[in-house]
Structure formats: structure tokens, C-alpha cells
Amino acid sequence: MTWLEYHELTKHSAESLRRTQHYLDWANMPNPFRHYEGVRVVDLPADPPAPQISALEVLEGKTGNTLARDGAEFLSQLMFYSASISASKRVPSTGAIYSLRVNPSSGNLHPTEFHFCTRGLVDWSNGLYHYRPSSHMAEQRAIGDFAATLGNDSAPLIFVLTSIAWREAWKYGDRAYRYCLHDIGHAWQALTLAARSLGSESFAIGHFADDRVAESCLLSADEWPMLIVGLHGASIPVNKLNGGETVVFGGQPNRLSEEQKTYPLIEGIHTATKLSTESAILSLGEPKVSGRGGVRLPPAFSTNQSFGVVARTRRSALDFKGGRGSISLPQLATLLSGTRQRLFADFATDRYVHLYLYVHRVEGLEPGVYRFWPEHAELERIKAGDQRLVAAALSLGQDLAGNACVAFSMIGDFENAASRYGDRGYRYVHFEAGAIGQRIYLAAEALGLGATGIGAFFDDEVNRYLGLSSELGQVVYHFAIGYPVVDPRLEA
Ligand SMILES: Cc1cc2nc3c(=O)[nH]c(=O)nc-3n(C[C@H](O)[C@H](O)[C@H](O)COP(=O)(O)O)c2cc1C
Numbered sequence: 001m002t003w004l005e006y007h008e009l010t011k012h013s014a015e016s017l018r019r020t021q022h023y024l025d026w027a028n029m030p031n032p033f034r035h036y037e038g039v040r041v042v043d044l045p046a047d048p049p050a051p052q053i054s055a056l057e058v059l060e061g062k063t064g065n066t067l068a069r070d071g072a073e074f075l076s077q078l079m080f081y082s083a084s085i086s087a088s089k090r091v092p093s094t095g096a097i098y099s100l101r102v103n104p105s106s107g108n109l110h111p112t113e114f115h116f117c118t119r120g121l122v123d124w125s126n127g128l129y130h131y132r133p134s135s136h137m138a139e140q141r142a143i144g145d146f147a148a149t150l151g152n153d154s155a156p157l158i159f160v161l162t163s164i165a166w167r168e169a170w171k172y173g174d175r176a177y178r179y180c181l182h183d184i185g186h187a188w189q190a191l192t193l194a195a196r197s198l199g200s201e202s203f204a205i206g207h208f209a210d211d212r213v214a215e216s217c218l219l220s221a222d223e224w225p226m227l228i229v230g231l232h233g234a235s236i237p238v239n240k241l242n243g244g245e246t247v248v249f250g251g252q253p254n255r256l257s258e259e260q261k262t263y264p265l266i267e268g269i270h271t272a273t274k275l276s277t278e279s280a281i282l283s284l285g286e287p288k289v290s291g292r293g294g295v296r297l298p299p300a301f302s303t304n305q306s307f308g309v310v311a312r313t314r315r316s317a318l319d320f321k322g323g324r325g326s327i328s329l330p331q332l333a334t335l336l337s338g339t340r341q342r343l344f345a346d347f348a349t350d351r352y353v354h355l356y357l358y359v360h361r362v363e364g365l366e367p368g369v370y371r372f373w374p375e376h377a378e379l380e381r382i383k384a385g386d387q388r389l390v391a392a393a394l395s396l397g398q399d400l401a402g403n404a405c406v407a408f409s410m411i412g413d414f415e416n417a418a419s420r421y422g423d424r425g426y427r428y429v430h431f432e433a434g435a436i437g438q439r440i441y442l443a444a445e446a447l448g449l450g451a452t453g454i455g456a457f458f459d460d461e462v463n464r465y466l467g468l469s470s471e472l473g474q475v476v477y478h479f480a481i482g483y484p485v486v487d488p489r490l491e492a
Pocket of ligand 1: 101103106153317455
């Protein structure tokens with residue numbers, strides 16, 4: 001299987017929706033929480049100090065400074081503002097309650113797990129841990145210097161983000177691998193931006209030998225390593241490299257559902273995108289996407305909504321108040337500005353995702369479709385007229401894309417990514433789209449707006465509507481921003 005075959009075979013079309021025999025087997029729904037049983041579980045202190053820096057400043061690249069007393073408090077802050085449970089919803093018909101987290105996830109199924117290796121954190125044993133969001137604790141799976149086994153000999157803290165594709169495939173079938181990759185992009189930025197708000201920086205590695213990393217992190221066969229994120233900086237409380245012997249506990253991964261189905265297309269694309277040897281990516285320097293449009297955006301502005309509050313109150317809008325209220329051009333400029341900032345990753349030496357906007361209600365901007373040119377912060381109008389029906393129809397008939405003030409098609413330059421990285425490039429385009437999406441979510445929240453990531457769209461219809469040939473790219477993700485309707489199910 002190649003990335004192109006997988007992509008073609010998992011496109012939505014009117015025909016593919018008619019053909020599908022997929023149904024939701026509720027009795028077999030996978031548990032959204034992985035636990036490793038039989039290992040020591042370390043408490044992360046409650047109510048860790050909140051990052052006070054403005055969320056919009058963090059998105060523009062500024063670094064906060066929220067001091068932690070020791071390793072446990074730093075880890076608690078980091079996870080509380082990137083991956084913990086932050087709200088819950090009640091199903092009106094049954095009264096059942098389910099949780100929502102700081103990082104968003106397609107269908108709230110949360111395929112992403114956070115593993116981390118520590119080295120020299122104050123009052124915290126070096127080792128390999130797994131974050132347990134259900135109780136905000138760390139499962140100690142081994143002690144010793146596991147960071148070294150990941151090929152990193154300097155960072156005091158290294159995360160390995162993994163995907164459990166079955167969780168997502170249970171609902172979305174073969175297309176689910178795409179959503180797992182988007183989710184990793186979101187989780188990466190949730191982690192990286194929380195780290196920055198606390199005063200540390202990060203660098204992500206996407207190009208690694210998969211099986212070696214899976215082995216180092218003692219992963220079970222249903223968990224696949226996707227991204228390694230190293231954290232560094234003065235705000236991480238480090239004392240000395242307390243050596244010591246290596247002891248492996250491992251732990252028994254919990255069973256997620258009675259029966260775990262396999263999806264040959266997902267197995268196929270995962271195998272196609274795996275690497276068996278290490279080879280570092282050579283930097284091409286700062287990526288540039290040059291092009292000009294007729295609309296120059298005003299400068300971005302900041303609000304004093306703190307990162308801590310914004311990260312924890314971010315939610316996906318169920319729908320938007322169609323027909324009511326516009327956003328201003330400076331607000332749109334601020335939303336887009338955060339997407340222009342550099343992404344710190346080995347695969348981010350080029351930008352593969354380009355933004356097309358369906359402008360419905362933005363003061364001073366005629367409705368139409370615009371391409372965003374990030375280098376000069378300009379918009380180029382490529383279609384005129386009301387786009388509300390089209391945006392909703394292209395997003396698999398989801399009203400929210402028409403009721404928003406602005407909706408997006410993110411267009412992925414898959415061909416170029418594949419010519420540089422082979423099939424592995426398929427992952428990187430989705431990571432970048434998810435990363436941009438996470439930045440849009442946080443910027444929207446900081447501006448008092450709502451946003452929703454949209455993974456379901458009619459692929460070829462979008463490509464046709466935007467007049468894209470495959471060399472120009474294909475749709476990889478949709479997004480919508482506007483004034484959210486109240487969700488009566490939300491509890492906290
Ligand atoms: C990759 C991705 C795809 C999504 N696709 C859709 C979608 O097609 N329609 C929709 O209404 N919500 C979509 N969502 C929003 C999720 O349903 C939402 O993140 C999840 O229910 C958790 O809620 P929260 O974001 O408020 O934490 C998507 C989210 C992500 C990250």
C-alpha cells in the first residue's frame with residue numbers, strides 16, 4: 001500500500017457513504033483510558049500553579065515563566081494544561097456522563113496516549129512513565145535513563161505520543177488513521193504550547209525507527225509511536241543526573257474492548273509509513289510560502305485571557321449562531337497570525353499545509369473564498385459570493401461550516417511531502433494540519449469565539465470546488481470559527 005492508495009480509498013463521496021456497512025457496536029466501544037496495571041502510580045499534585053501569560057502571546061512565540069517547586073509539580077502543570085480532563089457532558093436521554101479533555105479529539109475517542117521519559121528532575125525518579133488522565137497521575141513503567149534509549153542525550157523530559165488506532169477505527173473505520181494523525185498534531189501543540197507558557201521550549205522528531213521506539217517505550221502491539229517531543233529550558237526543575245540502575249516494571253495494559261477488529265487499510269498505511277532505520281532530516285532553513293493577495297491583513301492583537309484559562313476552557317462548538325454577528329478583520333488577522341509561526345519539528349523545515357477560507361461574516365471582507373498567503377499576511381480572493389451552503393455541503397452536510405463566520409479547507413501538499421519523505425510524509429502533512437487546528441482553537445477561545453475541527457468532508461468535491469490539481473494539493477482538514485451555540489450537555 002502507498003499513501004496515495006490509502007488516501008484514495010478513504011475519501012468520502014456520496015457513493016462511499018451509500019456503500020458503507022459500518023455501524024456502531026456500542027457494546028464493544030473501546031475504553032478511552034489506557035491503564036498499565038500492576039505498576040506504581042505516582043500522584044501529580046492537584047491545582048498546580050497556572051500559566052498567567054496571555055494565550056495569544058504564547059501563540060505568537062512568547063515564553064511564560066511559571067515556576068514549579070519540583071519535578072512532580074512541573075509535570076502536573078504541564079499535563080493539567082495540555083492533556084487532562086477539563087470538562088464533562090451529560091447525555092440527556094440516559095444521564096450518562098463522559099469526560100472531555102484539554103486536547104481535542106475526533107469523536108472524543110482520544111486515540112493519543114502520552115508517555116514520557118524523565119532525566120534528573122528534582123525529587124522525581126528517572127524513568128519511563130505513562131500519563132493517566134482519568135486520575136491525573138503518572139504510571140511508573142520503569143526506572144533508569146530511558147531518554148538515552150530514544151537517542152536524546154540532553155533533554156530532561158521527552159514525550160512519546162502514541163496512537164491506538166482501534167479507538168478511532170471503532171467509529172470511523174478505515175478513514176480513522178487520518179484522524180489519529182490529526183489528533184497527534186493537536187496533542188503535539190497542546191503539549192508544546194503548554195510547555196512554552198510555563199517557560200520551556202520543545203522540539204519534535206517525526207523521523208525515527210518505529211519499532212525501536214516502540215520497544216524502548218515497552219508499548220503493546222495496539223499502540224504505535226508517532227511523535228517524540230523533547231522539552232528543555234530553565235523552567236524545568238532539574239538538579240543532577242541521578243544515575244542508578246534500570247529496573248523495568250512494564251505493567252499490564254488494560255483491555256480496551258471485548259473484541260478488537262483489524263482494519264487492513266489502516267494496517268497497510270501504518271506499515272507503509274513506518275521507518276526501519278534512523279536518518280536525520282536535513283534542515284532546509286526557514287520555510288517560506290510566497291505569494292501575494294489583494295487584501296492585506298491588519299496586525300494581530302492580544303487579549304489578556306491567560307493561557308491557563310484558555311487551554312482549559314477550549315471546547316469544540318456543537319454549532320454556531322448562523323446569521324448573527326460578524327467577526328472583525330483584526331480578529332481574523334489574529335486567528336491567522338498564530339498559524340504563521342514556526343513549528344519546531346524535524347519535518348517542519350517546509351510547510352505543506354495551505355489555508356483556504358470560506359468567508360461568510362467578516363466585517364470589511366466580501367463573502368467569498370480566499371487563499372491565505374502567510375509570508376506577507378495577505379488574502380487572495382479566488383471566488384466571490386455567498387459560500388455558506390457550499391461550505392456546509394462540502395463538510396459532509398454539517399451545518400456548522402455554514403453557520404460559522406469563517407470556515408477553512410486546509411490543503412495538504414502531499415506530493416511534495418512524499419517526494420521528500422516517501423510515504424512517511426503522509427503523517428507529517430496531517431501533523432501540520434492538526435497543529436494549525438490546535439492553534440486556531442486556542443486563538444478562537446482567547447478572542448471569545450468558538451471553533452470546531454472537521455475531519456469529515458467530501459474530498460474530491462472540495463478539490464474540484466477549489467480548482468486544485470493533485471500537484472497543488474488535496475484537502476486534509478476542515479475547520480470552522482464563529483459564535484458557538486450553547487451546548488446544554490456541558491457540565492463544567
Ligand atoms: C481531527 C478532528 C476531527 C473532528 N471532526 C469533527 C467533525 O467532523 N464534526 C464535528 O462536529 N466535530 C468534529 N471534531 C470535534 C470533536 O468532536 C471534539 O474535539 C470532541 O468531541 C471533543 O470535544 P472538545 O473539543 O470540546 O474537547 C473533530 C475534532 C478533531 C480533533
